[in-house]
Amino acid sequence: MSLPLIMIATAMVAFTLGGLTLWPFIRRLDNRLTDALWQLEHDPVTGLLNRAGLLAAHATLAEADSAGPVIVVLIDLDDFKPVNDTHGHDRGDEVLVEIGERIHNIAALHGGTAARLSGDEYAALLPVRTDDLARIADTFVTLISEPVELTADGEPVTVTVTASVGLALAEVTDPFEEVALRRADIAMYHAKHHGRNRHAIYEPGMAMPAPDNRRGPRLRDRGQLDGQATA
Structure with a gap:
C-alpha cells in the first residue's frame, strides 16, 4: 500500500475511534440539553407547563x-x-x-x-x-x-x-x-x-x-x- 493510502486509512481509523470515544459524551450532552429545555418550559413541582x-x-x-x-x-x-x-x-x-x-x-x-x-x-x-x-x-x-x-x-x-x-x-x-x-x-x-x-x-x-x-x-x-x- 502506498504511503498516501496508508495515511488516509490511518486518518479514517483515528476519526472512527475518536467518534466512538466522543459518542457517549455527545449523548450525555444531548440529554442534558433536552432536560434543560424541558425545565425552561415546565413547573418543577407538578410537571405541568409553566x-x-x-x-x-x-x-x-x-x-x-x-x-x-x-x-x-x-x-x-x-x-x-x-x-x-x-x-x-x-x-x-x-x-x-x-x-x-x-x-x-x-x-x-x-x-x-x-x-x-x-x-x-x-x-x-x-x-x-x-x-x-x-x-x-x-x-x-x-x-x-x-x-x-x-x-x-x-x-x-x-x-x-x-x-x-x-x-x-x-x-x-x-x-x-x-x-x-x-x-x-x-x-x-x-x-x-x-x-x-x-x-x-x-x-x-x-x-x-x-x-x-x-x-x-x-x-x-x-x-x-x-x-x-x-x-
Whole structure:
C-alpha cells in the first residue's frame, strides 16, 4: 500500500475511534440539553407547563393553519396557605400535584393543555369545541373540590381545597397575556369576589373588581400598568 493510502486509512481509523470515544459524551450532552429545555418550559413541582411553556403552546396554536378561537381558563385555589401551615410544605406540594393532575386531565379531555403559573395559580388553554363554557368551568370547580387523600406523620389526612375559576374566549391571534389571559384574570377575580368555589365567564366590558375586594396584585402582574382595567 502506498504511503498516501496508508495515511488516509490511518486518518479514517483515528476519526472512527475518536467518534466512538466522543459518542457517549455527545449523548450525555444531548440529554442534558433536552432536560434543560424541558425545565425552561415546565413547573418543577407538578410537571405541568409553566408560564413560558403556556406562552409557547399558545404561539404554536396561533401558527397553525386551522387556528381558531381559544378558551383560556385561569384557576386560583381559595385559601391554600392553611394547607401549608397545617400540614407542611411537602404535603402542600402533594396537594398541588394532585390538583395539577386533575386540571391536566380536564384540559386533555377537551384537547387542550394545562399549566401552573405560580404558587396556587393554574391555567388551561383549550380549543373551542363547544359554546357551553359554563359546563367546562363547572367541571374544573367540581373536580378540584374533591378531597385529596394524604399521609401526614404516618396518619391518613383528607384535605379539601376549592378554586375560583375564570374563563375567557379569545381569538388565537389576540395577544395572549394582554388580552386572553387578562380577560380570564378579570373573570377569576369576579368568581372570587362573589363567594369563591365558583366560576365566572368574561363578558365584554367586564372590569376588575375594586381593590378592596381583591387580595392584591398577582405575581405575574407586578410591574404592569394598573390602568389596564378592562380587556
